[in-house]
Amino acid sequence: MSLKYAVLAALLNGEASGYDLAKVFDVSVANFWSSTPQQLYRELDRLATDGLVQARVVQQERRPNKRMFSLTGTGRDALRGFTLTPPRPTTIRDELMVKIQAVDEVDPDAMRALLEERLERIRDKLARYERLRDHMLDGSTEDEYLVETDQVGPYLTLMRGRSFEEENVRWCERTIEVLAARADRAARPGGAEGD
Amino acid sequence: MSLKYAVLAALLNGEASGYDLAKVFDVSVANFWSSTPQQLYRELDRLATDGLVQARVVQQERRPNKRMFSLTGTGRDALRGFTLTPPRPTTIRDELMVKIQAVDEVDPDAMRALLEERLERIRDKLARYERLRDHMLDGSTEDEYLVETDQVGPYLTLMRGRSFEEENVRWCERTIEVLAARADRAARPGGAEGD
DNA sequence: ATATTCATGTAACAAGTTACATGATTAG
């Protein structure tokens, strides 16, 4: 029920095609809502038939035609209504955490590899967030930007995404250390299991 | 596909009923995987028919009978196999963030109220995490526990849940400040929109 | 030559949510 509003919120930044949104839902909005392109196309169709967004077909010569979507007044009202309503609790689904829960069942080295891979991904993501932030700030300091901009929402959610990923980095690094210390201890003749 | 493994991982802590798991999936496991009781009952049935868990009916006099589930060897193997496989990216769904994305469309005071409510919830959650941590540590220091315990997984995921919520607190507080500063500025005669 | 980007879509399937139902027990 609320991919709907995530899409409407994304359209606050102006007209976008399904394809555009698919990209947006993989960077800025991916901090707090994710979706596949297929879901977006489906949702956009629905929103259009319900009159919450309007579609405009753009003819293109060297590219397939595209439909650009924008918020209607009704859509904006619906979004406002939703926004004032208490949010349901956050849901997180992280397979890596399930695997870590079971870490004691498997080879620590294999787990270390998974953690390293995850670290790389997160660092890429953080780099993208940082570029997006620089682009938003456009030379201003954060303090200036925060009081002066007319749209503070996207910046605030971006900052939440950033700190989430930074915390993730710290946790992964710490976890690698802990697993190494345990593996080390298990390998040491003097400190093995039976003590 | 992987509520399945989240359930198996939860059963590493020993036998549990569907009802037990429903509670667990609302505290410790809720850091990284969530599910409704209905989903759990469905999943447990499936796991039992697939032989990954075994059910044992416990007759009770003053309570409805219950089925206690435990991991089978096959189940444990399946979990190990899953654990060694690369995790898919984390998905987060947070309605509050969608609402914050649209914060510039609505009354800042209403948003402040939503943020305060969220803060209270998080603080409750943190308190529960802290109790669970104390219970795990059982008098040891963290450093002692981390090398000595035979199951470090649940502690590591709990710590990730904790830092997630702590970061959440910081972000909510900061966001309340930012919105207050902006509202203040907008209300001040000298600093209104047209400047 | 090959991969990636642009741009959309259908269909089948899997996972997750909500509403409802039952029914005794114990705590406030």
Place this chain on the structure above:
DNA sequence: CTAATCATGTAACTTGTTACATGAATAT
């Protein structure tokens, strides 16, 4: 006397995922 806890389940519905398909343009 009322609410919460224990303990499970069915059925209907909504979301979300995966696989597949098309087809030109540009970048490597």
